[in-house]
Amino acid sequence: MxxxxxxxxxxxxxxxxxxxxxxxxxxxxxxxxxxxxxxxxxxxxxxxxxxxxxxxxxxxxxxxxRLQPAPEPAAEASESRGPGRPKLGVVAREVTLLPRHWEWLATQPGGASVALRKLVEAARATHGDADRVRQAQAAADRFMTTMAGNAPGYEEAARALYAGDRARFNKWTRAWPDDIRDCARRLAAPAFTREAP
Incomplete structure (x- = not known):
């Protein structure tokens, strides 16, 4: 799929x-x-x-x-679905919280759903850059493991990737086959958008 x-x-x-x-x-x-x-x-x-x-x-x-998405279920099937607002893109899923969390959510304006949506949006705004860095690191690492896992400098390149050190990453990927090196660097590029700690 x-x-x-x-x-x-x-x-x-x-x-x-x-x-x-x-x-x-x-x-x-x-x-x-x-x-x-x-x-x-x-x-x-x-x-x-x-x-x-x-x-x-x-x-x-x-x-x-095969690339085409699966067809949407018939109108009757979507009407018989449970909670949520499918036409608006709202999806109902289970959330497991401690009783004190549910108590706090119950006191928030708009109820639990509105409060959770606000918390998620605030977290996305606050941690968006870090999330993008983490996703780029994971994507580049998966690709590198498959295509360059046995290549010289692979482990050092992976360490540099997670350290956010572009210069060291480029050094250790330099000897790899050109297309693999270039793809790894392209996938890793967003991981180097902030300074290493």
Whole structure:
């Protein structure tokens, strides 16, 4: 099942095949298979660095059709759903809190849902940069583990990534195959937007 990311990357062995919207990447991968590409093809979700398990069998039209989201359930099914406001994008899920948390939430204007939404938005505003750094570190590390886990300097590069040290990261990735090095650096770039502690 495809991930929701806007950007995927495909490699044929150590060579970059394509990077961009999922439809362009799977098209390039399908065409490479049709042309008899001898190397293994790996697809990655750039947002997470995870490999995408995507079936490239069949015609190009069939492959592209697999990227389409599953159809929405019928109107009757959505009306019979539980709490939440699906038309507004509100999703009801279980939240587990201690009794003192529920007591505090009950005293907030607008009730628990409004208070929780405000808390989440405040946390996103306060910690947004740190969250982006952490996500970039995780994505780059996952990609590097798969594509460069046995490469010289991998462990040192990973340490530099988590330390926020771009110069050391670049030093230890310098000897890697060009396309792998460049992709790792691109995925890691947001991790270096703030100074190392």
């Amino acid at each position: 495809p991930s929701p990311s806007d950007c995927w990357t495909a490699f044929a062995g150590q060579r970059l095949l394509a990077s961009g919207p999922p439809s362009e990447v799977v098209t390039a991968a399908r065409r490479a298979l049709d042309a008899g590409e001898p190397e293994s093809l790996l697809l990655f979700d750039d947002a997470t660095g995870r490999q995408v398990d995507f079936h490239l069998r069949g015609s190009l039209e069939e492959v592209l059709a």
